[in-house]
Amino acid sequence: MKPFRRRSIQCILPLALLGTQCVNAVSLDLSDTDSIKSASKIIADEMVSYYTGYRPGDVAGNLPSPYYWWEAGAMFGSLIDYWYFTGDDTYNNITTQAILHQTGSDNDFMPPNQTKTEGNDDQSFWGMAALSAAENNFPNPSSDEPQWLALAQAVFNTQAARWDTSTCAGGLRWQIFTFNSGYNYKNTISNGCFFNIGSRLAVYTGNQTYADWAEKAWDWVSAIGLRDADYNFYDGSDDTINCSQIDHDQWTYNAGTFLIGAANMYNFTNGSSVWEERLNGIIGNLKVFLKNDIMYEAACEAAGTCDTDQQSFKAYLARWIAAAIVKAPFTYDSLKPILEASATAAAATCTGGTNGTSCGNKWYTGSYDGTTGVGEQMSALEVIQSNLLTVVAAPVTEDSGGTSKGDSSAGSTSDIDQSDLDKSVVTTKDRAGAALLTVLICFVMIGGALWIMI
Ligand SMILES: *[C@@H]1O[C@H](CO)[C@@H](O)[C@H](O)[C@H]1NC(C)=O
Ligand SMILES: *[C@@H]1O[C@H](CO)[C@@H](O)[C@H](O)[C@H]1NC(C)=O
Ligand SMILES: *[C@@H]1O[C@H](CO)[C@@H](O)[C@H](O)[C@H]1NC(C)=O
Ligand SMILES: *[C@@H]1O[C@H](CO)[C@@H](O)[C@H](O)[C@H]1NC(C)=O
Ligand SMILES: *[C@@H]1O[C@H](CO)[C@@H](O)[C@H](O)[C@H]1NC(C)=O
Ligand SMILES: *[C@@H]1O[C@H](CO)[C@@H](O)[C@H](O)[C@H]1NC(C)=O
Ligand SMILES: *[C@@H]1O[C@H](CO)[C@@H](O)[C@H](O)[C@H]1NC(C)=O
Numbered sequence: 001m002k003p004f005r006r007r008s009i010q011c012i013l014p015l016a017l018l019g020t021q022c023v024n025a026v027s028l029d030l031s032d033t034d035s036i037k038s039a040s041k042i043i044a045d046e047m048v049s050y051y052t053g054y055r056p057g058d059v060a061g062n063l064p065s066p067y068y069w070w071e072a073g074a075m076f077g078s079l080i081d082y083w084y085f086t087g088d089d090t091y092n093n094i095t096t097q098a099i100l101h102q103t104g105s106d107n108d109f110m111p112p113n114q115t116k117t118e119g120n121d122d123q124s125f126w127g128m129a130a131l132s133a134a135e136n137n138f139p140n141p142s143s144d145e146p147q148w149l150a151l152a153q154a155v156f157n158t159q160a161a162r163w164d165t166s167t168c169a170g171g172l173r174w175q176i177f178t179f180n181s182g183y184n185y186k187n188t189i190s191n192g193c194f195f196n197i198g199s200r201l202a203v204y205t206g207n208q209t210y211a212d213w214a215e216k217a218w219d220w221v222s223a224i225g226l227r228d229a230d231y232n233f234y235d236g237s238d239d240t241i242n243c244s245q246i247d248h249d250q251w252t253y254n255a256g257t258f259l260i261g262a263a264n265m266y267n268f269t270n271g272s273s274v275w276e277e278r279l280n281g282i283i284g285n286l287k288v289f290l291k292n293d294i295m296y297e298a299a300c301e302a303a304g305t306c307d308t309d310q311q312s313f314k315a316y317l318a319r320w321i322a323a324a325i326v327k328a329p330f331t332y333d334s335l336k337p338i339l340e341a342s343a344t345a346a347a348a349t350c351t352g353g354t355n356g357t358s359c360g361n362k363w364y365t366g367s368y369d370g371t372t373g374v375g376e377q378m379s380a381l382e383v384i385q386s387n388l389l390t391v392v393a394a395p396v397t398e399d400s401g402g403t404s405k406g407d408s409s410a411g412s413t414s415d416i417d418q419s420d421l422d423k424s425v426v427t428t429k430d431r432a433g434a435a436l437l438t439v440l441i442c443f444v445m446i447g448g449a450l451w452i453m454i
Pocket of ligand 7: 409
């Protein structure tokens, strides 16, 4: 075995002479499995240091402000991946505890506490964590607890029931509850995560119904123009104008969620040419988010305006690129170089903070940019550990070693009693939704004015 390298210490000479300060970094050699694992561990440890929910008196599964509930679900998903790729089970217990604490009484990730911020996309990030647990044979909860596969099926079933044909000829709304701003917004990430979960459930269970829904979500997003012919994935549209205008912002996680979904549909259809072509289209257009194969959040990174949510989006693109390679091995040659270049660049930014190992956001700059947090750590973690995809066993399905117990009718009880819901606080997410609507309305008015002038 090669020597176990923890971190390289590069002392800057003048500071070293003062005898105290050294600049650390996270060293990473992609040709060395142990190096990838030890870099991942340093980054995971720091990510988890933001979380206190396992402590007595704290609430399991919640991250402190400014992190929304959904990002905690995403973080526990990344810890399931961490265990899968590295074999290190340090965080398995707190992950299981957190996920089970947030299932809500119907076991569908609709806890009453969270309804003031919970949209379909937020629910999905917890559902996808549970689904990853099933696919990776993460240790099952005890039999009197909800099971991973059934939790993911519950999320799918509640969302299929929300498919809304009253406007825009279909689609899922962003928000679940009418009292949240953003209820009128039909967005790409909500529909993309439904597509993602549906396609993966189809592969895992072999049940065609999930694939039919996934196909329906793909078709709708395409028909309404949230995906265009060049495989750009735009942010969303307003149903008060019947989705006749599109918000054209592009985010890494939207391309990513359609990438993994298309790879699973390709796999489910035994390599159909239709899904092969779509998969190639999505891969070809990832260039929107790449500089020399290094991922960047084109809509906000250069301007330095990425918010707390957006700082984590590259984590999901990285995670879903790795999963797409596994389900559609022919994509290896086009996708693996992205994981390699991005991992190397990400590790080079991990020189910030008090320990000199906090990761930054702008990987393409080659150095720490002064921002750090759960999103930055999660993004670096996912992209670095994903490079282990060739040394771990393939994920399982029900027919090939999967042990998680499912329930195809999970979550079919009605959405929780509206009188229980916490409607008290107007959150910044609500305000963001309202701002977005204002922008869309302005857009329509300017369009109208131009029309009159012409
Ligand atoms: C720095 O390292 C110490 C000791 O390993 C750890 O307890 C602490 O959480 C680290 N701080 C950060 C910001 O990662
Ligand atoms: C996780 O929990 C189990 C059961 O409570 C316990 O036996 C085990 O030691 C724990 N593992 C870790 C790494 O804390
Ligand atoms: C809901 O909030 C209460 C009070 O803060 C807390 O005890 C409980 O654990 C929370 N439940 C969830 C699922 O977050
Ligand atoms: C709304 O948009 C859908 C999809 O483009 C279209 O089929 C439908 O006719 C439109 N409805 C109205 C009232 O314009
Ligand atoms: C894929 O192949 C399997 C095994 O040959 C077969 O059972 C299944 O029906 C095929 N699926 C499709 C969608 O062609
Ligand atoms: C489907 O995925 C499995 C790995 O989970 C892989 O071995 C198989 O080759 C894939 N099928 C196709 C058609 O690429
Ligand atoms: C397939 O999934 C659908 C949707 O959840 C469910 O109604 C149906 O019973 C499932 N079929 C089988 C054979 O499990």
